[in-house]
Structure formats: structure tokens, C-alpha cells
Amino acid sequence: xxxxxxxxxxxxxxxxxxxxxxxxxxxxxxxxxxxxxxxxxxxxxxxxxxxxxxxxxxxxxxxxxxxxxxxxxxxxxxxxxxxxxxxxxxxxxxxxxxxxxxxxxxxxxxxxxxxxxxxxxxxxxxxxxxxxxxxxxxxxxxxxxxxxxxx
Amino acid sequence: xxxxxxxxxxxxxxxxxxxxxxxxxxxxxxxxxxxxxxxxxxxxxxxxxxxxxxxxxxxxxxxxxxxxxxxxxxxxxxxxxxxxxxxxxxxxxxxxxxxxxxxxxxxxxxxxxxxxxxxxxxxxxxxxxxxxxxxxxxxxxxxxxxxxxxxxxxxxxxxxxxxxxxxxxxxxxxxxxxxxxxxxxxxxxxxxxxxxxxxxxxxxxxxxxxxxxxxxxxxxxxxxxxxxxxxxxxxxxxxxxxxxxxxxxxxxxxxxxxxxxxxxxxxxxxxxxxxxxxxxxxxxxxxxxxxxxxxxxxxxxxxxxxxxxxxxxxxxxxxxxxxxxxxxxxxxxxxxxxxxxxxxxxxxxxxxxxxxxxxxxxxxxxxxxxxxxxxxxxxxxxxxxxxxxxxxxxxxxxxxxxxxxxxxxxxxxxxxxxxxxxxxxxxxxxxxxxxxxxxxxxxxxxx
Numbered sequence: 001x002x003x004x005x006x007x008x009x010x011x012x013x014x015x016x017x018x019x020x021x022x023x024x025x026x027x028x029x030x031x032x033x034x035x036x037x038x039x040x041x042x043x044x045x046x047x048x049x050x051x052x053x054x055x056x057x058x059x060x061x062x063x064x065x066x067x068x069x070x071x072x073x074x075x076x077x078x079x080x081x082x083x084x085x086x087x088x089x090x091x092x093x094x095x096x097x098x099x100x101x102x103x104x105x106x107x108x109x110x111x112x113x114x115x116x117x118x119x120x121x122x123x124x125x126x127x128x129x130x131x132x133x134x135x136x137x138x139x140x141x142x143x144x145x146x147x148x149x150x151x
Numbered sequence: 152x153x154x155x156x157x158x159x160x161x162x163x164x165x166x167x168x169x170x171x172x173x174x175x176x177x178x179x180x181x182x183x184x185x186x187x188x189x190x191x192x193x194x195x196x197x198x199x200x201x202x203x204x205x206x207x208x209x210x211x212x213x214x215x216x217x218x219x220x221x222x223x224x225x226x227x228x229x230x231x232x233x234x235x236x237x238x239x240x241x242x243x244x245x246x247x248x249x250x251x252x253x254x255x256x257x258x259x260x261x262x263x264x265x266x267x268x269x270x271x272x273x274x275x276x277x278x279x280x281x282x283x284x285x286x287x288x289x290x291x292x293x294x295x296x297x298x299x300x301x302x303x304x305x306x307x308x309x310x311x312x313x314x315x316x317x318x319x320x321x322x323x324x325x326x327x328x329x330x331x332x333x334x335x336x337x338x339x340x341x342x343x344x345x346x347x348x349x350x351x352x353x354x355x356x357x358x359x360x361x362x363x364x365x366x367x368x369x370x371x372x373x374x375x376x377x378x379x380x381x382x383x384x385x386x387x388x389x390x391x392x393x394x395x396x397x398x399x400x401x402x403x404x405x406x407x408x409x410x411x412x413x414x415x416x417x418x419x420x421x422x423x424x425x426x427x428x429x430x431x432x433x434x435x436x437x438x439x440x441x442x443x444x445x446x447x448x449x450x451x452x453x454x455x456x457x458x459x460x461x462x463x464x465x466x467x468x469x470x471x472x473x474x475x476x477x478x479x480x481x482x483x484x485x486x487x488x489x490x491x492x493x494x495x496x497x498x499x500x501x502x503x504x505x506x507x508x509x510x511x512x513x514x515x516x517x518x519x520x521x522x523x524x525x526x527x528x529x530x531x532x533x534x535x536x537x538x539x540x541x542x543x544x545x546x547x548x549x550x551x552x553x554x555x556x557x558x559x560x561x562x563x564x565x566x567x568x569x570x571x572x573x574x575x576x577x578x579x580x581x582x583x584x585x586x587x588x589x590x591x592x593x594x595x596x597x598x
Contacts, residue, residue: 014370014373015370015373015374015376015377015378016377016443016446016447016450018377018378018381018450019450019453019454023465026464026465027465032457032461032465034381034385034454034457035382038378038381038382041374041378042269042371042374042375042378045370045371045374046191046194046371046374047193047194049366049367049368049370049371050367050370070193111155112155113155
């Protein structure tokens, strides 16, 4: 594992981070999906520039956390931060990079008037669920519901 | 989601003047507003207003006045400081409105609606940025340093400017195709990002407070350039006959030299730092800009290679890219020249320390002006090659090469937009002028 913890810089997402994010996603999931991330990066830069964060080491993106602050959805009039996608290069895990990105994202959300951050995670995804709880997420009064409507 | 931002409008007559300006220069503005929810669902609606960030530092952080309270009114600055800042604000304003006029010429030629509406949003936000600068000019009294020009006259001057039009028989940098809309956003808006970032520290607080909201919008503008370039690279690699890397390269060759010059002379910028208006000198910011362009181009090239060789993983594609950059050779039918590259910083320059040096795209030197002009013609798009702008440049270059003009005289001989006038805020009374050796002006075209 590279000893780079002190050299990892957290900064807001920009349009030149697409390649780094695509690379991490491919490393984790095995699929090359540039179109997906091009769309998502534009979306977050458009919606709430400054909210999404990346971790950079040696000029390369080694982690990303995408989200935005919004209000008016699901009857929530108070602005809420939403953390929607994140990924950390497997070689850089265990170095508190996720927490540092989350802290930077929360600072942005607070400045926008949010008092809470929300996210959704699959019950089956113990790794992601564990990470979220480790950075302070707990059960929400809101419950995610779903109904199949296919044939 | 808005951060802690205060929004302000201009006095009605000025607000109306800006809206009136859009009728002549941004005809798709109502179309954009009507289609906003379709293309930007759930985004905040567009607001033609000035936005001032709250809670920014009160203390000057750079320059001779470091540590002092930021100035809130022009009268709190020295005369030279206020004059300098006034020039910056006016220049910024004219750039914002000017880019809309450039985009408007070719935005309808976009290949798909998404690209078009992204550019329309960029234009609307540039309109807001121009509005923001007008707010700075009108919200305080600059009469002490404006040479008797009133706020109203300054607004009239700015709204009368045009940065190029196919009707205008003069020097201009019109867009030649929608490729220019995209590459301009990727390269020239990037210069804008640097200027805004540097000005976040501005010793004049209303200027500093104006920067963060503009910068947040600028983030999308850069994406509206870079993402289509990436998609075009993918299409080019897949063999789309209408999308080529060459067309993007030619646009880079057109815009990057002008972008470099927007930083000002590489040797200058001390006054901005001394006065506490910016935190970097011209050359420092320009060097960072070049590095960012290289990163952008490298990513686009990687996208091209991955699309051309889908069996390659990221490491292999990177190896191939590095190998092509090193050898300038060929890999399985892909030549180095098929990829994009950032032109040498001395290429096609007409201002700054590299003006009229006859340096080629890859840094090679030319001794003969006509050989150099042929090199330019081969590396710029046909529409631009046939333009008056290039003709003027060629004339000046030949004179420099022949020794009948100094570089300084040639730099001055490049026509540029100057003082305009007229009673209507959207007057067409624009002039292209060349500065005479005595500092006077000679009008070369009037619309």
C-alpha cells in the first residue's frame, strides 16, 4: 500500500476528473463506463459545484465522492445534503480518504444551510454500509420503499 | 443549491437595457428559459441578477496592503488603484458580453440538442456575469477615476461592443463552426476560471464577493467544452466521417494562442499583485493554465485510444499514449499526429514575449514568413484561414520579417476593439482601430 496519506489532497471535483473516476470505477467494477461518468460529472458540476469532492495523490485521482445539496424533495423543505456515489482506489483504501472527502462535502453542505446528509445503501452491501456507519451515518426516520411495476 | 449568497438587481433602466441587448445578441435566450426544465430538470431557475457571496474574508491577503481591511468603495482606494481596477472590471464585462456574441453565431449548428442547450446555458450565465460586472460599475461612484465617464456611459459603452460578426468587414475572431463553441468553452473559459480564481482575493471586496458565484457557474462552462470534446474523440476513433481529431486540433491551434495572451504579457502582472487584486502574476498563472490544457488533451487522447482499441485496459492505453508521445510514431494505424496536442506556447503569438516569433506547432523555428504562414494555413481551419484576422496577422508578420516593422509596432498594428458610442445601449457604433505610434487611434472599420 503506498505510503501517501500525507500527500493526499482533497479538493472539489472538476471537469478534468472524469478520467480518474472512470479508472477507479473500472478498477472496482471491471467495466469501462466513460459515458456514464461524463454524464454524472456534468450533472454534479451543474447542480452543485463545490459539493462533490475528489482525493488526489501524485496528480492522480484516487477517490471521489459525488453529491449535492437540495431541498423540496420527499416533503423535505429544509436543504439536505445527498451523498450519492463514491469510490476509492483499492490501493488507497484504509487511509481515511473517504472520511476526509466526506468532511469536505459536509462543510459545503453546512455552508448551504443543510443540517443533515442523506444517502441510500443496499442492505446487502456490507462493505459500503460499514463505511457509511463508520463515518457517522445511522438509520433514518425516512424509509426507502420500492414497488415492482414490471410484468 | 445556493450557498450564502445575496442577489441584487440593477436599476430598472439598466436591467431593461441588458434584456434589450439579448434581443439583438442572444435571440435564443427566451428559448433557453422556456426549455430550462427540459434540459436542466430540478436545477435552480436562471436568475439575471448579481450574486454576492457572503462571509468572505474582510482582510487583504496579498500585495502592499496585505493585512489591511478590504476596500468597500472606489474612493477608499488610491487613484491609480481604482483606475486599474476599473479597467479590469470593464474588460471583464466586455469579455462576458462578447463571448455571447461569438457563441450566438454558430450555436445553431450543434449536431445535437444537448450540446446546443449546454452552450445556451453557458451564454446565459455569461450574461449574468456581464450583469454582475455592470452591477460593480453602477453600485458605487467611480466618477473620481473614470475621467468624467458616468456609470450610464460605461454601461452604454460595454453594451455597444461587439467582438466579431460575419456582417462586420474587419478584424474579428468569429467562430467558424460549432467546434469553436466547444473548444472555446474548454480553452478560453479556462482562462476565465483562472482570472476569477485569482480575483477571489481582490482588495476591493465587492469584486472579491462577486467571484465565487461566477466560479461555480464557470465549472459547468468548462465541462460544456471538455465533455463534448471527449465524446467527439470517441466518435472520431469509431470512424465517424463528420467528427475528426483534426478539426479539434485546428480549433485548439486557433484558440490556445489567444488564451495564452489573455493572461497579459508573460513578464507582467506585478501591479495586480501589488494592489492586492490578484494573487498570481501573469506568467505564473499562464504556466498553470498550460499544464491544465495538457492534462485535458491527454485525457481526450486516452478516450480516443480506448475507443479505437476497446480490448486495451487503462494501463495499456496509457502505455501506448506515452509511447506515441515519446516516439511520435505510429501504433497499429494510429499516428501521433492523429492525437491532439497543446501547441507550443510560442506558436502563432502576436502579443507578449513570444509575439511574431514564427514558432511552429511543436516548437520548431521558421526563418521565412511565407513558410510560416503556410504552416499556419495547414494547421488552422479553412474558414479561419480565409479570415481578415489572419490576413492582418500575415501582413504584420511579413513586415516584421522584412525588418520594416518592429515587433512592438506589429503588436500595435493588430486591430482591436476600442471606444464605441451611440445613444441606444445596443448601438452598432463599434469601431475597430489600430493604435498609431503616437498613441492615437486610426479607425479601420466602422459598423
